[in-house]
Every structure is written in C-alpha cells, then in structure tokens.
Amino acid sequence: MKKNYTIKDIARIVGVSKGTVDRVIHQRGRVSQETAEKVKAVMAQFEYRPNPIAKRLKKNTIYNISILLPQKNSDPYWLPCFAAIEQVEREYGHFGIKLNRYYFDPEVTASFLSVGLEAIASKPVAFLMVPLFFREAEIIAEKCKETNIKVATFNNYVNQSKVDFFIGQDLYQSGRVAASLFYILIKEKANLAILHIDESFQNASHMQEKERGFIDYFEINKSKEVKIHIHHLKKEDGFSIEETITNFKRKNAYLDGIFVTTSKAYLLANGGRVSSTKPILVGYDLVEKNIAHLKEGNISFLIHQDPKKQVYLSLTSLVEYFLFDNPFRKQLLLPIDIINAENYSYYLA
Amino acid sequence: MKKNYTIKDIARIVGVSKGTVDRVIHQRGRVSQETAEKVKAVMAQFEYRPNPIAKRLKKNTIYNISILLPQKNSDPYWLPCFAAIEQVEREYGHFGIKLNRYYFDPEVTASFLSVGLEAIASKPVAFLMVPLFFREAEIIAEKCKETNIKVATFNNYVNQSKVDFFIGQDLYQSGRVAASLFYILIKEKANLAILHIDESFQNASHMQEKERGFIDYFEINKSKEVKIHIHHLKKEDGFSIEETITNFKRKNAYLDGIFVTTSKAYLLANGGRVSSTKPILVGYDLVEKNIAHLKEGNISFLIHQDPKKQVYLSLTSLVEYFLFDNPFRKQLLLPIDIINAENYSYYLA
DNA sequence: TTGTACGCGTTATCAC
C-alpha cells in the first residue's frame, strides 16, 4: 500500500521548501550541492514520481496535431480511420490535444503535396500522414524535420530514416500468411495468380513485398505443386474496371486461386462465373463489398490491416509522448489478422 | 479551433460566480429558476464539459480494485494477465488506482472461495475475477452486491445477472470458427473428434458451447461428409496424462482431425505417431508448448483468446468508470483470432 | 440565493 509522494512530502521530509525541491528536479541550479544531494536521496528513497495530472493542469498548453488523410469519398478502406480520430479527440481533448484534419485527393499526386504542406504550415507539434506518394511524403517529412515537427506515418512504408514513427503491417509476412492459407485451400496441384489491382496511383513496393512473401512461402513448402502467375491489372481505356476484370477472368479461366494484393478482391468475386469452378479468392481488408462476398463464400479469407487501430495507436503514441514524456517505438507492426466468414464480425468498427 | 470552456468562463459569460454554476451542474439547488436556466443555456451553447484532470486532482481519492487470479505456477495460459495488470498500474497509478492481487489454487475449489472472500473483505470499489468455479463465483458476486462492490468477470461465463461486467469470447462461435478451419483442412470425407481435455477442475458449460458451435457448423455445411466423435479425457489413475493421451491416440488412430477445446492441444501433438498419417490438430491458446508445435506443423491452427487483452480491458473499463464516469458495457466479446505458423508472433506478449 | 476562499500537485516568478 504505497502512497504517491508529492513534492510537498519530499520538501517536508528534507526540511526545505517546495521551490528548492522543484529546482533540483528541473536542474535549474541555484541550489547548494549538499541540499541537492539530500533532496535527490529522499526522492529516490520514496520513489518520487511527478504527478502528471497536476503537471498537465499547470502547463495548460494546447498540442496541435495535423493529420493528412485521403478524402472521405475515396476508398472505403480509410473510413475506420475517422472513427479513431474522433475517439482520440474524446479521450484526450481535455488534455489539450487538438487534432486537425486535412484531406487530399488520392487520384492527384499534387493534391497530396499541397494539402500536406498546408497541414504543416500551422506548425503543429506532430504530423500524421498516410504516405501514399512516397516521393512527396519525403519532401513533407523533410520540411517537418526542419521545423521540429514529429512525423508519423501509417499503412504505407516510406524511408524510415525520414520519419519518427511508422505503424503498419509487415507486408512480406502478410504475403506469406496469404500463401499459407492457399496452401490448405488448394489440392495437390494448383495454378495460382498474384493479382495487383491498382485503379489509380502507383504503390509498387507495397505490392512487391506481398508478392515476395507469397512466392517465398511456396519455395519453402514444396509438397504441393504450385504454379504462380503474376498479373498487374489497371482499368483499360474504353472499358470499366468491371469489364477489365471480366476480361481477365475469361482469359485466365484455368486459375484455381487468386491472391488479390489490394482491397479490391470483391471485383473478382463479382459478376457471372466464367468457368464452372470458381477460383479460390484471398484478399485484403474488411471493406463492405469484401465482407459481403466473404459471407457468400465467394471470398475464402481476408487479411485485416486494421486501419482504425493504426491511426489510434499512432495518435496515442504521439499524445502520450507530449503529455507524459512516454517514449514511443519508432516502428510498430500490427498483427496480420486472418478473417473468414465465421469471425469477421468481431473486427468491424 | 474550439477552446475548452471552464466553469469560470461560463460564470463570467452568464455574469454569476463559479459557485452558482457549480450548483447548477451538480443540482444542489439553492439557485433561482431563471439563473439556472441561463447557466444551462450557456453551458449547452459552449459545450461545457468539466475538466476530468482538475476533477481528479481535487478529489484525490484512492480506488482499490481487487483481482482474483490463478496462482502463477498453474496453467501458463494466465501468464499474460499479470503483464496487463502491471500496465494498468503504470498508466493509472497516478489517478489513484491501486490494484491488489489475490491468488487461488485452481486445483482446489475451496481456495477459490476463501481467497475470493479475503479479496473483497478489504472493501475495494471493484472486484475482478476469473470465475473458474461458477458456483463459488456466484457466492462471491452476491457478497459484492451486498457491499456495493462492482463485480467484473473474464474468460469464463457465469450467470450474467449476478455480475456487472463480463469480457471473453463467444464460445459457441469459436467452436464454429474451429469447424470452419477443419472444413478446409480435411478431404471430402473425414472422421473428426472433439476432445475435451480437463486435467483438474470441471468446466462443463465452457466446453459444451464450443462443442455445440462445432457441430452446428457441419450441420449447416454438409458438402463434406464428416463424422464427429466426442471424447472427454481425464488423467487416468495410475497413468500420467501423457500416457492417457498416448492410449487415446492408439485407440483412435482412425481420426483425421482432432479439435481440442482447451489449451492442451500440445499433448496430442507430442510423442510418437501411432498412425502413419498424423491427425490434423486445431486447439486453443498461445501457450509456449502450443506455439512450438504450431511452428513444427504439428498443430494447424490455434484460436487466441487473448487473456491479456481481457484483463486489460476489464480493468480499464472499471477504471474509466470510476475516474471519468464513463459507462461500461455489461458484456464485451473479443475477436476470435485465427492463428497459424505464419502470424502467431504478432500476438505474443 | 449567491459569492468567496481554499486546496489538490506542479511550475514559475519574485523577493529576500
């Protein structure tokens, strides 16, 4: 049953005033050698820890954090992020944490850069972004470093030396997880495809890592005979993305399984079947359309990247650092959640 | 850019003193009708929320919470719980939260009851337990209700009307998840066993729920021909548990897969193979021995019940209730995490 | 019915 010793307790025990103890704690000098020693000894003895509550009350400063996100009407993958931001606002608003949202158009590279620069123009203490465009992200990160703004990133890799914090998944390993699922889903022989569907922007390294992990897994586990085909799919001129997909399926009807490395697995699950046996589908992300097909049995597994948790943890890491001096890890890798029709509901919202 | 309005701001705007505003907030009366109205209006307009920091500093009370857990040298499943307790202590210690640990011997029913009663004798504001013995747990819960102690439970069900809070998994659904994994692991025809291994105490309903979910899944998904055998296994007199298991395997060598409903799947994975084809194993919990067999390929999947998260969330729910009046849900069901050799590492510690 | 003053623990300023 330990009491929390206060600065007052320490002062009383040593026989000095609070002011003196405070000067020792904050090393402001103007304290004699011997009293300083005595104060330090007593603090150590009673395990004095400054009360962060009182500290906060006294300081009473506002910490502005800017957040750069894709605008709401873009990919629904980002939707849960907004809830995380609101949650942090609720939990830490009274600690002086203010979150300022900035939105860019994920179809337009220039928008990312300009809105990003706008976001840091107000000199927040920290800046959180999803670095969809790594070149531009680095430019912004460098600007932040110049002006002493902590830079946090989530979901997409960017050169680690440029940023203070990254949270996301190990993409190589998530490719392996996908492969391990296919491994039990397929028969002794199978034709599998890795399908990179990318409607708008480039995210090459992202996909490459998943591809590498997927291939590696089957290099190591050779007891089934697997042929892996790699495809990049973009919306073809004059065709809708759905038509492009249908075209792909027609041309590749021999495939037993398709690993979709983006959140677009539902596009493959959609529409009329071309071959009599549907290919096995494994994809990413619990967006509404994917969930629907998961329930129907058209998609076997989804890998959950938990964007909400990514945002929540990046923000709370920063917040606790500013409020309570809690150091944060430079990098956090979230679990690679395996989702099927029986357990998906617990991961929503 | 909203400011956090304080009681002083409100008082100044309305043109009264802080005291008056405070009386309105806490409905202590002794305020004229019209000033009360005016104050309420202004509070609503500026979205006044009392500052929980200042509140806490002023109140300066200590909240004792007692926790009843199995002693450390029992099932390693409980180990992560201790880390969760320490984390809550670190995060909330300065908010006046004190956690008091009490340990019972899970082999001895009477120990659960006596230590449990001891834990609540000191009149904590809340009591958290893992109700391994539901009869005794109810007795303790009733005692708590009499003395106005909030009762929280985790991991094991107990009559919900007796307790204020439960966190755990939907066991029926976890049985279904296990079944859905077997469904893709097996061939067109299979003999499966549900194996309840229970070395010491009874936990009948716990296992029954998992069993029900497992069977239901195959009732619904009939496209594979599955025969399900149900076995209860206890240490036989004169034999070690390992010998009992070996004996079981010999007698049931025809099984294609075994669903172990406790954390003891490693016992089945251990030892010499009896039949030439090993049965597929799916079990529960990331205890060290299970993980080892998961890596080796002897266990296909484990379902993670996240005891650490269970304890962390039960405690923070209680804590936030006492500190900040945050209401808590009576029941929280955690995700049913699907773990295999490729993703287990992210769920440890 | 209303206003004032004090204290919670910390920090910072000011006077000795």
Next chain:
DNA sequence: GTGATAACGCGTACAA
C-alpha cells in the same frame, strides 16, 4: 541559495 506565493480548473465549506 532559498522560501513564499500565484495559478491551472474544480469542488465545497462557509460567509454574506
């Protein structure tokens, strides 16, 4: 070098 004191926002006892 050191101690006394004000202030952060809130709750409350007490004075008016």
